[in-house]
Amino acid sequence: MGIFDKIEKIQYKGPDNRDPMAFSFYNPDEVIMGKTMREYLRFAIAFWHTFQGDGLDMFGKPTMKRSWDSVLDPMTLAKLKIDAVFELCEKLSVDYFCFHDRDIAPEGETLRETNSKLDQVVTHIVDHLKTSEVGILWGTANLFANPRFMHGAATSCDADVYAYAAAQVKKAIEVTKELGGKNYVFWGGREGYETLLNTDMGFEMDNLARFFHMAVDHAREIGFTGQFLIEPKPMEPTKHQYDFDVANALSFLRKYGLEGHFKFNVEANHATLAGHTFQHELRFARINGLLGSVDANQGDSLLGWDTDQFPTDVYSTTLGMYEIIKNGGLYPGGLNFDAKVRRGSYEERDLFVAHIAGMDTFALGLKAAAKLIDEGTLERHLKERYGSFETGIGKDILEGRASFRSLEEYIIDKKNPLPEPSNQEYLERLLNWAIIAAGK
Numbered sequence: 001m002g003i004f005d006k007i008e009k010i011q012y013k014g015p016d017n018r019d020p021m022a023f024s025f026y027n028p029d030e031v032i033m034g035k036t037m038r039e040y041l042r043f044a045i046a047f048w049h050t051f052q053g054d055g056l057d058m059f060g061k062p063t064m065k066r067s068w069d070s071v072l073d074p075m076t077l078a079k080l081k082i083d084a085v086f087e088l089c090e091k092l093s094v095d096y097f098c099f100h101d102r103d104i105a106p107e108g109e110t111l112r113e114t115n116s117k118l119d120q121v122v123t124h125i126v127d128h129l130k131t132s133e134v135g136i137l138w139g140t141a142n143l144f145a146n147p148r149f150m151h152g153a154a155t156s157c158d159a160d161v162y163a164y165a166a167a168q169v170k171k172a173i174e175v176t177k178e179l180g181g182k183n184y185v186f187w188g189g190r191e192g193y194e195t196l197l198n199t200d201m202g203f204e205m206d207n208l209a210r211f212f213h214m215a216v217d218h219a220r221e222i223g224f225t226g227q228f229l230i231e232p233k234p235m236e237p238t239k240h241q242y243d244f245d246v247a248n249a250l251s252f253l254r255k256y257g258l259e260g261h262f263k264f265n266v267e268a269n270h271a272t273l274a275g276h277t278f279q280h281e282l283r284f285a286r287i288n289g290l291l292g293s294v295d296a297n298q299g300d301s302l303l304g305w306d307t308d309q310f311p312t313d314v315y316s317t318t319l320g321m322y323e324i325i326k327n328g329g330l331y332p333g334g335l336n337f338d339a340k341v342r343r344g345s346y347e348e349r350d351l352f353v354a355h356i357a358g359m360d361t362f363a364l365g366l367k368a369a370a371k372l373i374d375e376g377t378l379e380r381h382l383k384e385r386y387g388s389f390e391t392g393i394g395k396d397i398l399e400g401r402a403s404f405r406s407l408e409e410y411i412i413d414k415k416n417p418l419p420e421p422s423n424q425e426y427l428e429r430l431l432n433w434a435i436i437a438a439g440k
């Protein structure tokens, strides 16, 4: 007997499908630009939102109705939810899930006790892995929920808290390795500050770097070969998070000699919170060779916080998939639905409806982005736009033959230069055409 017994495996029914419980665009084995959709998209379910989210908000009580609501024993419940995540992934044709240590097992009095509870659940996951195609995209440690982390973890003012966080991450990396996890994520949790009046920013950032170096050393020591990922976020829960955005976190990695050990897990909602588009953050990571994985969700432009909604904006997923195709895919990363159903979508069936919506939106985005690339207008336009650097003075600049003196000599008596027009409106229309064509 399964948890979602009333629900059959979700089928692909093609673009004309209007059944919320079937795919219109996600057809796992369809080949797009040389890879199957399954290979390009590498979907993952976020354990925390889907199995721990109860609909509680600052103004009201939990709303979610779940089949496991009557199960009271914490360890029985933990194992049941593991059964449920495998069943959900299999029914949705999702190949991975992601978890925090504290999502999958309850805490004990001491870290030793907590670790032993975690081990029991991990053994249960290992049993599932023996017979299932589903795997772990990434693991991580929850270094933000317990009151001990109120002033941060690796940036805490308290050395015992720092030690606790290190021991917790050590165990989380070991568990991720044991489960064959492809990546390990560091999201800054409470690594940031509320006020500089009580914060030694330089000291905290040095300590954070020490922490990352220890993580790199420990991974090497135990032979964990998964990709380490930093997930930037500008704010929330702290006023100012240290890993503000990709550019900021990259300068941190460079300053502390950590580049080469980390890539980025770009979350769409964190990008918009930082005042960027999703595509901007993906592009910035990609051009620096550091686009590792994606937290596939969306925010609400009228709400200034991390709403973690399921992605349904096809413009954004098209531009996102454009970057991902240009990146050659995300392997060993993937698209993790770090998204929660709205408080009013409280039925178990909504978990399926929401994931199907997100998967379909990314699948359509993939098809539209592939059309844009195939058709080539954007690339041609880009080449023309920078064409003046292909010959003459432009070529001299690129090939290092120019100086301020030679450039002055070249330009000083010429007429004021007028660059080519930008064609922005036409290019935006091109995007519409690609989406419409992909939807047929």
Ligand code: XLS
Binding pocket: 100, 140, 185, 187, 231, 233, 267, 295, 306, 338
């Ligand atoms: C919170 C983050 C978090 C990370 C994993 O805003 O998105 O869920 O993805 O710790």
Ligand code: CA
Binding pocket: 187, 231, 267, 295, 338
């Ligand atoms: Ca996230």
Ligand code: CA
Binding pocket: 267, 269, 270, 306, 308, 338
């Ligand atoms: Ca988020």
